[in-house]
Amino acid sequence: MIQASIAGIGSYVPSRVVTNADLMKIVDTSDEWIIKRTGIKERRYAADDQACSDLAYFAATSALEMAEMEPSELDCIIIGTVTGDHPFPSTACILQEKLGAKGAMAFDVSAGCTGFMLGLSIGSNMIKTGQFKKVLVMGGEVLSRVTDFEDRGTCVLFGDGAGAVVLTAPDDSGSGILSTHLESDGSYADMLNIPAGGSRKPPTLETIKNRKHYLYMEGQITFKMAIRTMTKIGNLALEQNGLTIEDIDYVVPHQANWRIIEGLAKKLGAPIDKVISEIHKYGNTSGASIPIALDEAVRSGKVKKGDLLLLTAFGAGYTWGSSIVRW
Numbered sequence: 431m432i433q434a435s436i437a438g439i440g441s442y443v444p445s446r447v448v449t450n451a452d453l454m455k456i457v458d459t460s461d462e463w464i465i466k467r468t469g470i471k472e473r474r475y476a477a478d479d480q481a482c483s484d485l486a487y488f489a490a491t492s493a494l495e496m497a498e499m500e501p502s503e504l505d506c507i508i509i510g511t512v513t514g515d516h517p518f519p520s521t522a523c524i525l526q527e528k529l530g531a532k533g534a535m536a537f538d539v540s541a542g543c544t545g546f547m548l549g550l551s552i553g554s555n556m557i558k559t560g561q562f563k564k565v566l567v568m569g570g571e572v573l574s575r576v577t578d579f580e581d582r583g584t585c586v587l588f589g590d591g592a593g594a595v596v597l598t599a600p601d602d603s604g605s606g607i608l609s610t611h612l613e614s615d616g617s618y619a620d621m622l623n624i625p626a627g628g629s630r631k632p633p634t635l636e637t638i639k640n641r642k643h644y645l646y647m648e649g650q651i652t653f654k655m656a657i658r659t660m661t662k663i664g665n666l667a668l669e670q671n672g673l674t675i676e677d678i679d680y681v682v683p684h685q686a687n688w689r690i691i692e693g694l695a696k697k698l699g700a701p702i703d704k705v706i707s708e709i710h711k712y713g714n715t716s717g718a719s720i721p722i723a724l725d726e727a728v729r730s731g732k733v734k735k736g737d738l739l740l741l742t743a744f745g746a747g748y749t750w751g752s753s754i755v756r757w
């Protein structure tokens with residue numbers, strides 16, 4: 431049974447391109463190392479006056495245009511983000527005001543790079559139950575603001591951007607979200623986090639001096655778990671829909687590292703040309719990476735009406751999720 435239709439998709443990346451050569455001026459790294467270990471050639475950084483809701487606004491507008499829908503028609507706005515405009519209120523509420531989506535319920539969800547998948551699951555299930563009819567689901571991040579430019583192991587990986595889908599009640603075309611699957615394991619919470627700035631360690635001069643407000647990651651554990659969990663939940667989605675990987679036209683994975691994407695494709699048994707990746711251009715844009723990659727694939731004509739897609743994501747928590755979508 432189809433949970434919800436996707437009426438429109440959109441994305442936005444800021445215009446400031448940061449190449450590997452640019453990062454070589456800041457940390458001890460090389461273009462060769464970054465490309466070989468991650469596949470990333472460049473990423474985008476938000477302008478100084480751009481916050482998460484500003485990036486989200488452009489992506490949302492583009493998705494609404496494709497859906498031929500006015501913002502005022504939305505019942506609900508969900509943003510997956512860990513770099514919202516403020517600790518509170520939600521970035522979704524700020525976006526609601528920017529869009530003029532009066533009457534919608536707006537909230538953020540926190541699942542690191544799985545944030546968009548979590549929003550997709552909540553939004554499509556809300557439509558399935560009949561609670562809402564038109565839901566904007568987004569992933570948006572300004573990771574450059576929490577990147578430690580003294581840590582060469584992480585600062586080369588991340589970029590900024592936003593992606594959006596507009597969900598509506600399913601029609602009889604057979605297109606839409608067939609299923610969503612979510613899991614987490616909080617025993618890995620310390621492996622990928624921002625150590626300070628919350629109620630555990632409020633900001634002090636000491637936390638700032640010790641660089642505790644920047645993203646921290648245990649790279650190798652995160653790498654292994656990303657492949658393991660995205661494979662597991664990808665296979666779960668296939669099984670629960672009575673599908674095999676041969677039935678899938680494209681896999682759209684979270685874009686964290688090209689080697690993770692290759693490892694995932696191998697374990698799923700998917701030929702690499704069936705995997706959509708924009709990692710070389712944008713790096714890891716966290717919750718925004720799947721809708722950005724899918725939007726570009728749709729707009730370039732690569733993904734066509736009727737194609738069967740497997741989306742799979744992994745992020746801080748650790749959290750992971752998947753979805754089968756008939757485009």
Ligand code: COA
Nearest residue numbers: 459460463467543582583586649650652653686687744745
């Ligand atoms: N440039 C040059 N050298 C670097 C470097 C950089 N940017 N970053 C790390 N190195 C060095 C290390 O210091 C280490 O040197 P040493 O052997 O002299 O100690 C060497 O490269 C190998 O480091 P290592 O951490 O073992 O590399 P890796 O192959 O594990 O790759 C990551 C590091 C971060 C690219 C990889 O672990 C990764 O992608 N992890 C997961 C990232 C991710 O998905 N995060 C988000 C999940 S949503």
